[in-house]
Amino acid sequence: MSARYFGAAVTRVEDPRLLTGRGRYVDDSEFPGMLHAAFVRASVAHGRIRSVDTGEASGMPGVVAIYTMADFAGIAQGQMPPMAPHPLLPTPITYHPLAVEEVRHVGEAIAIVLADDRARAEDAAAAVSLDIEELPAVADAVLASKAGAPRADSKRPSNIAATMKAGFSDCGAVFAKADHVLTERFDIHRGGCHSMECRGVVASVDPHSDVLTLSTSSQSPYMVRRHLATYLNRDESQIHIMTPDVGGGFGPKANVYPEEFAVALAALKTARPVKWIEDRQEHFVATTQQRGQVWTLDVAFDHDGRMRAIRGHCVHDNGAYAPYGLILPATALASFPGPYALEALDLTIDVVLTNLVPTSPVRGACRPNAAFLLERLADRIARHLGIDRQEVRRRSFVRADQMPYSTGMKARDGSPISYDSGDYIAALDLVLHKIDASGFQARRAAAAKRGKLLGLGIASCVEDTGLGPFEGASVRVTPAGKVVVSTGASSQGQGHRTALAQIAADALGVDLNDVRVETADTSKFPLGMSTIASRIAVTAGSSVELASQKVRAKAIAFASHKLEVGEQDLELEGGAVRVKGVPGLNVSLSEISRTLAGNVGMSLPGAMEPDLAATAYFNSTALTFAYGANACEVEIDPETGDVRVVRYVVVHDCGKLINPLIVDGQIRGGVVHGIGNALFERMIYDEAGQPLTTTYADYLLPLASEMPPIEIHHMETPSPRNPIGVKGAGEGGTIPAAACVISAVENALGSNAPFIHLHPISPQQVMKWLELSGSAAQA
Amino acid sequence: MSERHLTFTLNGERREASAETRTHLADFLRHGLGLTGTHVGCEHGVCGACTVIVDGAPVRSCLMLAVQIDGCTVETVEGLATGGQLSPLQQAFADHHGLQCGFCTPGMLMTLEAFLRVTPSPTQQDVRIAISGNTCRCTGYQGIVEAALTAAAAKGSRP
Numbered sequence: 001m002s003a004r005y006f007g008a009a010v011t012r013v014e015d016p017r018l019l020t021g022r023g024r025y026v027d028d029s030e031f032p033g034m035l036h037a038a039f040v041r042a043s044v045a046h047g048r049i050r051s052v053d054t055g056e057a058s059g060m061p062g063v064v065a066i067y068t069m070a071d072f073a074g075i076a077q078g079q080m081p082p083m084a085p086h087p088l089l090p091t092p093i094t095y096h097p098l099a100v101e102e103v104r105h106v107g108e109a110i111a112i113v114l115a116d117d118r119a120r121a122e123d124a125a126a127a128v129s130l131d132i133e134e135l136p137a138v139a140d141a142v143l144a145s146k147a148g149a150p151r152a153d154s155k156r157p158s159n160i161a162a163t164m165k166a167g168f169s170d171c172g173a174v175f176a177k178a179d180h181v182l183t184e185r186f187d188i189h190r191g192g193c194h195s196m197e198c199r200g201v202v203a204s205v206d207p208h209s210d211v212l213t214l215s216t217s218s219q220s221p222y223m224v225r226r227h228l229a230t231y232l233n234r235d236e237s238q239i240h241i242m243t244p245d246v247g248g249g250f251g252p253k254a255n256v257y258p259e260e261f262a263v264a265l266a267a268l269k270t271a272r273p274v275k276w277i278e279d280r281q282e283h284f285v286a287t288t289q290q291r292g293q294v295w296t297l298d299v300a301f302d303h304d305g306r307m308r309a310i311r312g313h314c315v316h317d318n319g320a321y322a323p324y325g326l327i328l329p330a331t332a333l334a335s336f337p338g339p340y341a342l343e344a345l346d347l348t349i350d351v352v353l354t355n356l357v358p359t360s361p362v363r364g365a366c367r368p369n370a371a372f373l374l375e376r377l378a379d380r381i382a383r384h385l386g387i388d389r390q391e392v393r394r395r396s397f398v399r400a401d402q403m404p405y406s407t408g409m410k411a412r413d414g415s416p417i418s419y420d421s422g423d424y425i426a427a428l429d430l431v432l433h434k435i436d437a438s439g440f441q442a443r444r445a446a447a448a449k450r451g452k453l454l455g456l457g458i459a460s461c462v463e464d465t466g467l468g469p470f471e472g473a474s475v476r477v478t479p480a481g482k483v484v485v486s487t488g489a490s491s492q493g494q495g496h497r498t499a500l501a502q503i504a505a506d507a508l509g510v511d512l513n514d515v516r517v518e519t520a521d522t523s524k525f526p527l528g529m530s531t532i533a534s535r536i537a538v539t540a541g542s543s544v545e546l547a548s549q550k551v552r553a554k555a556i557a558f559a560s561h562k563l564e565v566g567e568q569d570l571e572l573e574g575g576a577v578r579v580k581g582v583p584g585l586n587v588s589l590s591e592i593s594r595t596l597a598g599n600v601g602m603s604l605p606g607a608m609e610p611d612l613a614a615t616a617y618f619n620s621t622a623l624t625f626a627y628g629a630n631a632c633e634v635e636i637d638p639e640t641g642d643v644r645v646v647r648y649v650v651v652h653d654c655g656k657l658i659n660p661l662i663v664d665g666q667i668r669g670g671v672v673h674g675i676g677n678a679l680f681e682r683m684i685y686d687e688a689g690q691p692l693t694t695t696y697a698d699y700l701l702p703l704a705s706e707m708p709p710i711e712i713h714h715m716e717t718p719s720p721r722n723p724i725g726v727k728g729a730g731e732g733g734t735i736p737a738a739a740c741v742i743s744a745v746e747n748a749l750g751s752n753a754p755f756i757h758l759h760p761i762s763p764q765q766v767m768k769w770l771e772l773s774g775s776a777a778q779a
Numbered sequence: 780m781s782e783r784h785l786t787f788t789l790n791g792e793r794r795e796a797s798a799e800t801r802t803h804l805a806d807f808l809r810h811g812l813g814l815t816g817t818h819v820g821c822e823h824g825v826c827g828a829c830t831v832i833v834d835g836a837p838v839r840s841c842l843m844l845a846v847q848i849d850g851c852t853v854e855t856v857e858g859l860a861t862g863g864q865l866s867p868l869q870q871a872f873a874d875h876h877g878l879q880c881g882f883c884t885p886g887m888l889m890t891l892e893a894f895l896r897v898t899p900s901p902t903q904q905d906v907r908i909a910i911s912g913n914t915c916r917c918t919g920y921q922g923i924v925e926a927a928l929t930a931a932a933a934k935g936s937r938p
């Protein structure tokens with residue numbers, strides 16, 4: 001295979017359409033007779049539904065129907081199926097498509113209003129009157145975990161939904177022999193997701209085939225199909241899910257949502273197409289959020305800074321439902337011990353129900369949490385011992401000569417976790433070199449002359465990618481000689497159509513423009529999982545490679561038969577199979593495809609199977625491990641407490657790069673997300689569980705004016721665990737970013753500053769720390 | 780609901796249509812006229828996804844009523860490319876990976892289009908401030924900033 005495209009920074013095939021307004025996001029489709037939905041949502045965080053009065057609303061102009069769950073009794077009823085069943089959750093904590101009896105967070109959908117346009121549906125939704133008996137609510141996971149706290153779900157005996165443990169070896173023994181032990185408490189704040197496109201779904205039923213079609217802004221179209229089929233007791237073949245262009249996913253769109261079900265039920269009941277497009281205010285109260293965890297950790301280490309063992313406990317804010325089972329707390333645990341070679345680990349997570357929006361993975365899932373904890377501990381050890389932060393890391397990291405390295409932890413399927421390849425110390429060295437760490441003191445002095453406090457932060461991370469079990473792909477050469485790649489892997493902006501086309505184009509020796517990639521349409525490809533956890537390059541990418549190689553082999557076999565030339569003398573190039581070194585002697589892929597498409601009464605050459613096509617599923621049986629080292633500089637204005645990230649350097653290794661342009665884009669976006677987590681994004685609730693940040697005036701997202709340029713350097717250690725040597729790259733930017741920024745802030749505040757155990761931080765908080773540390777006076 | 784008759788110029792073409800008085804311009808463009816290139820990300824004037832150009836100025840079409848464009852000239856993302864050719868700014872977005880999901884992109888393009896007309900030689904910081912009213916969750920902004928600087932340079936007006 002000539003690597004013409006693999007590894008090249010080719011511009012994306014998606015772009016011309018998206019740049020000219022020809023994208024097709026879910027809200028862009030209209031159907032004749034389509035109804036528009038608006039939801040009536042709970043305005044209290046916890047309550048018993050006494051009645052829903054739709055009398056006045058149903059008579060309003062344009063209103064066609066208003067349904068509560070009771071109205072769907074003839075079609076389906078009960079709770080939604082759990083997406084990821086877990087033995088620790090014998091009773092799944094899932095929504096009903098519309099709330100029945102009890103509401104457990106502000107924003108939970110209670111009724112669906114259908115009208116001839118959205119504005120009228122909203123008018124009527126506002127006129128539906130709810131009689132809800134308010135029940136005591138709990139809005140803080142730590143409070144909720146205490147005995148005697150109000151119960152977030154009156155049907156469950158306790159707010160602690162599950163207690164999960166993970167670890168290895170005997171922590172007690174290592175702690176007993178360690179030179180030092182420190183204990184720290186950490187408070188990582190919940191934040192939202194905020195894909196710029198909110199969620200949305202359009203459902204319709206074809207009266208002839210009875211196929212229920214959903215166009216939905218999902219990362220998991222096949223999961224939507226599977227769970228909807230179970231819920232409706234329909235065959236999967238009678239459900240068709242499409243995800244056209246999706247305006248960002250970042251995790252929350254991987255859930256199967258009650259609104260998707262409610263809209264489907266409404267379409268079945270009315271026999272008309274129904275569209276619902278989430279507005280931003282709904283996104284704040286009905287789309288899953290993340291991060292919220294409170295940890296207490298003990299770390300054992302030696303005089304030289306070598307980190308030896310960690311033990312501790314976490315209160316995990318689950319929110320009101322667990323649509324995705326325990327995937328998030330499980331990921332938090334599995335993200336330990338990060339790049340550190342620990343001798344023992346012992347962690348416990350209490351998964352706690354609160355009357356807040358449910359949580360589920362958001363870019364990195366809980367990996368950024370683990371990175372924050374581990375990197376903060378490394379900095380803490382350095383301060384305690386009075387040694388350089390990098391020394392703690394250098395002495396504690398898994399070394400390149402230990403690869404593959406079994407961490408001692410187990411993956412979700414129970415298999416031992418082992419890091420495939422990489423050099424964490426080299427990555428740290430490189431990032432320190434690139435940011436010119438040795439010149440930092442001079443820069444700090446220069447900043448001080450301007451009255452600013454400069455701080456240098458470092459953070460490393462390991463990212464498990466390529467999660468199994470599989471994605472698949474079919475590759476087909478059409479009679480026109482074009483290549484069509486179809487896969488179940490959906491895209492929310494990651495450029496799959498380009499990256500996958502690059503792989504197929506190289507394998508088949510065709511022009512990139514002659515490859516078309518179809519993604520995530522259940523009628524076009526039979527099976528798929530989800531675009532989550534940085535897994536698509538590994539799973540779908542490898543599938544495209546394997547399927548392309550099968551097609552290539554078939555084309556070569558055909559040409560060998562036709563040209564009577566040995567297979568070893570043939571190559572694919574320029575859309576044809578050519579005899580090496582003999583110009584003009586070739587057979588085009590188009591001709592092979594046409595011949596293998598058959599002709600009535602004519603036998604196929606060489607008794608070959610019809611169709612120049614193949615399907616392959618890459619079964620990812622072992623995770624791949626990308627990693628990175630980040631360094632940044634922040635400048636603090638001691639007059640205002642304002643923190644600006646002024647430089648940010650990333651060293652990243654995700655194995656072979658399919659397309660550096662796309663990988664860099666993933667990393668940069670991820671870093672900015674992490675900077676947002678460190679400095680801006682705060683989802684505030686009052687004690688009664690009322691969200692106080694439901695607009696972008698209150699909830700601050702990172703903007704261009706506050707973001708630094710982000711410099712990226714790649715290391716390329718191929719993964720031995722897949723045929724193309726790749727590892728995922730979707731979350732590697734976010735995972736260490738908050739840790740890196742906070743490390744820099746603490747460094748800027750000076751050696752007397754308090755240990756920073758939380759994020760996001762605020763200017764007010766920075767001012768307090770400045771007072772405590774005396775840095776305000778120094779500057 | 781009261782409807783009003785409107786006459787306006789849209790992407791260089793004279794148009795007539797009617798709109799409910801309460802309909803905002805973004806909904807009118809998207810659902811009234813079928814120009815779905817303009818996106819809606821927040822509907823409260825912060826994210827900038829809905830930005831279009833009205834009488835030469837970038838406006839948030841979620842904060843403007845459709846009836847206000849009577850007699851105005853409106854430009855949307857659909858009008859940027861001419862004769863199947865991407866505009867220099869659009870091409871620069873593709874070249875610099877200034878978009879991922881593409882949802883914020885029309886708003887970014889229209890904001891920058893208006894900005895570059897009045898600021899032909901911006902610095903990087905000028906561009907960052909110009910798009911500080913547009914949120915992008917995907918790109919980290921860098922590709923967008925590079926695209927804008929490249930497009931400005933391509934016009935030959937940057938030193």
Ligand code: FES
Nearest residue numbers: 820821822827841
């Ligand atoms: S949709 Fe208009 S500014 Fe967000």
Ligand code: FES
Nearest residue numbers: 879883915916917
């Ligand atoms: S490209 Fe997705 S929001 Fe900007």
